[in-house]
Amino acid sequence: MSTTGIKIAPMKKVATLGKRKKSIDADDVKKIDKKDEFDPNQFYVSLTSHAEQFGVEPVRIRWGQKEPDVRGPIIGTNRHHKYRNAIGAHGGSYCIYRGLAVASGAIATNSVPDLSQTTPAAKIGPHPSWSDPEKIVTIDPFGACVVEAFPEHFQKGYDIRPTIAVTKAHMDFPEIHEAVRLGRLKPDGKILKNSSQLVITKAAIDPVWYLPGVAKRFNTTEANLRQQIFQETNGMYPELVTRNDLKVFLPPIGGLTIYIFGSVEAISDPTKKLAVRVHDECNGSDVFGSDICTCRPYLAHGIEVCVQTAQEGGTGIIVYFRKEGRALGEVTKYLVYNLRKRQEGGDSAEEYFNCTQTVAGIQDVRFQALMPDALHWLGITKIDKFVSMSDMKYDAIVKSGIEIVERIPIPEELVPKDAQVEITAKVFAGYNGGDVYKVDKEKLKQVKGRDDNAYDDEE
Structure with a gap:
């Protein structure tokens, strides 16, 4: 870091904007x-x-x-x-x-x-x-x-910071090694190395909110949006109410990361196949393998579909949002886990959403209406393979003007035993199970999760 002034990077490697005529003097x-x-x-x-x-x-x-x-x-x-x-x-x-x-x-x-x-x-x-x-x-x-x-x-001394960084990397994912071992994937030396590592492009994005546009997405006024954020953060940002002339807000929330498999140039080409999974963070499962939900298995399956699509000449994309616990946070999520296991009758699909409602007062605050922005930043107009069962994500993407051709549910064999509660409750509530998952009221009542005392009894 320097304290003497901004150093301007030479335009090496990639020029995003190319040659253009200056619009201002x-x-x-x-x-x-x-x-x-x-x-x-x-x-x-x-x-x-x-x-x-x-x-x-x-x-x-x-x-x-x-x-x-x-x-x-x-x-x-x-x-x-x-x-x-x-x-x-x-x-x-x-x-x-x-x-x-x-x-x-x-x-x-x-x-x-x-x-x-x-x-x-x-x-x-x-x-x-x-x-x-x-x-x-x-x-x-x-x-x-x-x-x-x-x-x-x-050149005139302004301190301007990037809010997006784009780099390249190798990804080493155990489930991809397993897919290669079982013959579902074959190394090609370019996208999937002989070592079973993946060559990817990835972009980290910090949120930059244009308040009039965000308010419109939620069918509210900009004034109301400003007032509620100001109040619910205990007055953390007084300029939300004193500076109506400032329309941009840098919220103190997690951003997102985009992982690209295959050609970056093909993403915006509707003649090329595109596979996409929009994944909301679940640290317990994604990183540490908790089996109470389908998050890591579905993420791994999404990556596999992305690799297959890229090897076929298209592109695969994982959009990973920092929205832990449906954006209610990990503390709230664990409190809900405790209620699910300890409630009368034990953990059940029938009470899955009610438990979150009881603890948090709401079932979900991820608000997928904002999610498609990342897809539009990539120039996406059509998704051939949408690796998600979520009706909320599907509806938000289609409403934003992006076509979805096929929806791919998680294969049944990838769902952990204790995650049957989650998948059953979600399908009954509206998640698209395709021809794989069918849930009626009787099945909803029957599906139970691991007992609360099982954590002490299991070896």
């Missing part, structure tokens, strides 16, 4: 004055700011504009309060750790990143959806290529 971008820099030694603290107040000149954001320099950069750092145009801070749920780092003296508050050699490892976009304000409201489409998109601002 360099003179239209104000140069940063040293007196506008944040002084870490000042003792005066302002609890909030107001529109039209002296010394406030946020860089204008025109959400949905095709040209990035017309759209304007997202500025969410504390170095230039005068020009800041976003509420919140960069880093999503990790922004608090920067405060700890500054408090402990581990980093200077005015340090800035050296972005040299950090440009995307693969070209994603631009796509027509990037300039459609209805398609993307929770991601900055230009978040991966800020240096390329806003050179005039960098």
Whole structure:
């Protein structure tokens, strides 16, 4: 990290935007004055700011504009309060750790990143959806290529941070090794190595909310959305109510990661086959193998379908959202587990959703209406194989204008015994089981999970 100024990365490897005519004059971008820099030694603290107040000149954001320099950069750092145009801070749920780092003296508050050699490892976009304000409201489409998109601002001293990073990697997944061993997958040396490792492209994305667009997705007003977030975070973001001129919010929540198998270029080509699984985080199962749900088995199956599709000349995509416990959190999820096992009659499919309702007051807060933004950022218009049974995800994607050709349920043999409660309850509630799963009221009542005392009795 440097404290002397932003280093501009040379455009090596990949140019996302390519050659384009400048839409604004360099003179239209104000140069940063040293007196506008944040002084870490000042003792005066302002609890909030107001529109039209002296010394406030946020860089204008025109959400949905095709040209990035017309759209304007997202500025969410504390170095230039005068020009800041976003509420919140960069880093999503990790922004608090920067405060700890500054408090402990581990980093200077005015340090800035050296972005040299950090440009995307693969070209994603631009796509027509990037300039459609209805398609993307929770991601900055230009978040991966800020240096390329806003050179005039960098040259004049603005502290602009990427909100997307694109890199390449090798993935080593035990279930893929097993699929190779059993002959379901065969190494091709390019997508699937002889070592059974996978070669992938992946993109990490921090949320950037355009508040008018988010409000519209939930059929509410921007004013109501601002008010409720302000109140439910105990006044954490007063600018939500004092700065109606700031339309961009950097929420302190988890983002998402996109894993791409095969050709990146083929993603937006509707003539090429595309397999997609949208997966919401379940740390207990995805990482540690808990058998109370189908999360890891379905994730592994999704990866296998993605690899098969890529080997056939298409592309496979896993979109992994940080929405632990249906976005209610892991503590709430474990409380629900306890209730499920201890309730009268034991863990049952019939009471599966009621248990969450009892503990959390609601069954699900993942709000899939925002989820398709990631697919639109990739330029997706058609999904040939949707590896999901979720009616909520399916409905949200189709409503956003993306065609889904086939829905693929999790094979029965992959469902753990204790996860029969989950899969049965979900199919009865509306999940699409295709020809694999059929659930009536009688079966719903019959399916039971592991007893509460089984954890002590089992060897």
